[in-house]
Amino acid sequence: MIKIFGILLIGSLLLPRIAFAHSPIEGMDNFYNGVLHPALVPAHALLLIIFGFYVSQRGPTYVGSIGMFVLAVFPGLMVSWFNVFDNLEIALLVLSVIAGIATAANLTMPSYLLKMLASATGFLIGADSSQSVLVDAERLTFFLGCGLGVILLASFSWALGDYARNLSWAKISVRVVGSWITASALLVLVLTLFKTTT
């Protein structure tokens, strides 16, 4: 009897039911939604990950570019407040391809170029985070969360990449991830450009 009951119980757990895996996001407050925003927008997440990896791959000398990145995020968010740009995905993908190729090939770029890349990354991600459905304090809370989320995600990937610098296999893994992100971003870039021109 107990065995039958156990089998039925396991069966009941395995039976398919509607999964509400992502429903809590709708009920989340604006700050937390903002924090998660860069992680849930693939174009933002890819660029932040590969940017952090690339800066870490270059070593401690170039860590100043993270500061440029952080400083550029907030002007970007201010631009986003006024909904200046409609869709910046193409620009984000171009930056992902540049950073991805540089990471995969372990290329060193001049310091000023890396700072330009960092500034452009921070600014464009900020500027592409508009939330037209939110107003006033709700929007401000969202943007504060978003700024924090963008900086956190880039910092995590930088820290992970920095840790990888001490391990030979992990250094290779970072370059492999660079090639993966380049391939993904390049494909979607071509698709977007092709759709735009036809």
Place this chain on the structure above:
Amino acid sequence: MGKIVSFGFLFFNLISISTASAHDGSGIAGGFLSGFMHPILGWDHVVAMIAVGLWGAFLGSTAIWILPVVFPMVMAFGGALGVAGVPIPAVETAIALSAIVLGGMVAFAMRPPLWIAAIIVGAFAIFHGHAHGTELPNSANPLAYSLGFVIATGLLHVGGVMFGLLVRWPWGKTVIRAGGGFIAIAGIGFLTGIV
């Protein structure tokens, strides 16, 4: 009494069954999953990707990562051709040939210079990329889809590399070469339509 409870429980479960909709093929998760499964569900892709990693590991320390880095970059180029609708003749034939050639390279312990190996792998990557790329415009989320299939492809390479690490032992070399032979035979099966 016990049977009644059991059947009652079973009946309750049966009438409460509903559609599982966590991964309904839409949005980011659906796009990623769809892309991730695309290379994995095609055996011709699977064996060729494993062969890339296997050959890389067999060739040595630099090739072990050069080939898996080169492959997705060139695959993206092939995918871009597919997205743009540029026709490439005999894509499926070339994919089957990739299994035969790459598997054969491992089976016969061929060790060409690294740049030649990269060109061979890169040439076949264009056809694999083209096959994936033609599916991209139909995806719910193209970026998630492309990320899914690139990661799946990369993980298949990693699988081949892991298998290839057996090369450290003399018996391992024999096993790897046998694996290469199996891949080449599978490729012949794909080419002739037997598999």
